[in-house]
Amino acid sequence: MLGNVTNMQLSLAGDFIVQANWVLGPRFISDYELVYFPAGSKTRYTANGLTSTLNEACLVITRPNEEHSYHFDPEHPTRNMFFHFHVMTEKQQSPTLQLLSVRGPQMIPLHETSVIPTLLKQAITVAGMNAWNWRERCILLVAAALLEAEALVSGTPMIYAPERTLPQQITRSLEFLNVHLRRPSLTVAELAAVTGWTHEHFSRLFARHTGMSPREAIMSRRIQLSCRLLVQETWSVKQIAHAIGMEDEHYFSRLFHKRKGLTPSQYRTNFANPRNQHLAPVDDTLAPYPLNEYFYYD
Numbered sequence: 001m002l003g004n005v006t007n008m009q010l011s012l013a014g015d016f017i018v019q020a021n022w023v024l025g026p027r028f029i030s031d032y033e034l035v036y037f038p039a040g041s042k043t044r045y046t047a048n049g050l051t052s053t054l055n056e057a058c059l060v061i062t063r064p065n066e067e068h069s070y071h072f073d074p075e076h077p078t079r080n081m082f083f084h085f086h087v088m089t090e091k092q093q094s095p096t097l098q099l100l101s102v103r104g105p106q107m108i109p110l111h112e113t114s115v116i117p118t119l120l121k122q123a124i125t126v127a128g129m130n131a132w133n134w135r136e137r138c139i140l141l142v143a144a145a146l147l148e149a150e151a152l153v154s155g156t157p158m159i160y161a162p163e164r165t166l167p168q169q170i171t172r173s174l175e176f177l178n179v180h181l182r183r184p185s186l187t188v189a190e191l192a193a194v195t196g197w198t199h200e201h202f203s204r205l206f207a208r209h210t211g212m213s214p215r216e217a218i219m220s221r222r223i224q225l226s227c228r229l230l231v232q233e234t235w236s237v238k239q240i241a242h243a244i245g246m247e248d249e250h251y252f253s254r255l256f257h258k259r260k261g262l263t264p265s266q267y268r269t270n271f272a273n274p275r276n277q278h279l280a281p282v283d284d285t286l287a288p289y290p291l292n293e294y295f296y297y298d
Contacts, residue, residue: 007087008143009139010085010142011084011085013081013124017078017079017279017292018077019278019279019280020073020074021073024069030065031084032086033062034060035059035060035062036120037079040056041055042073052106054107057112057117061105097147097150099146116149119142120141120145123137123141124138125289169194169196172195173202174210181225181245182225182244188214191214222246224293226240226252227267227271228292231271252264
């Protein structure tokens with residue numbers, strides 16, 4: 001069974017927060033889609049005439065050429081993490097996993113201690129950081145999540161350790177960073193003061209728990225914010241630089257090109273798309289990778 005699942009090809013993934021009351025579909029897709037909803041909501045998923053209300057953390061599986069639609073929560077933005085993939089089988093055989101078969105489940109509830117969210121978050125984290133062997137690692141992580149989901153469907157007892165969380169002091173500093181990100185005068189010293197730690201101790205522990213220095217985190221989140229503004233707003237590059245807390249538009253452009261491999265104008269030309277208008281503002285403390293951005297595996 002494992003060989004069948006790992007013989008898969010990822011094509012698209014993302015972790016998006018969409019506006020309240022957005023409707024996607026009805027539509028058909030040519031591949032499989034695995035969608036993780038981290039919290040319950042009034043979102044409704046309909047496939048082949050059957051509707052499920054996603055009122056708890058869950059997975060949704062859509063099969064190739066299956067008519068389906070989403071009516072997202074009418075009152076609140078909804079976060080969802082999705083993966084599109086093909087399963088390569090010999091002589092067009094059907095996938096061996098029950099959850100991928102045409103008679104498989106539509107929605108799979110997840111217990112709060114399930115390891116599946118951690119596997120899927122790690123897959124997007126690896127893609128977002130363009131880490132070593134990221135494509136192969138993402139395939140294995142998503143395949144592992146599918147096997148864990150198959151175990152749930154088959155009724156196998158699951159025992160998990162709780163997910164580790166950041167120290168409260170680091171969380172407070174990230175929340176402060178998110179609130180004051182657009183202020184040009186924001187300093188690492190201010191972030192350290194929020195935690196009550198010395199500058200040196202804060203910088204050391206921040207890097208240990210987040211994988212980057214506080215200064216790098218400030219610049220990284222400003223670039224992430226600029227990416228969203230470039231595709232969602234019609235502002236000039238200078239206006240966007242000022243909006244993210246960078247007073248020198250030329251420095252912003254150089255830094256953006258260094259990190260993204262494109263100028264801000266090129267990024268806007270390549271990725272601005274009307275379908276992104278449904279996305280809601282995001283809290284950058286929710287994930288260690290850019291939210292509301294596509295990760296292409298092809």
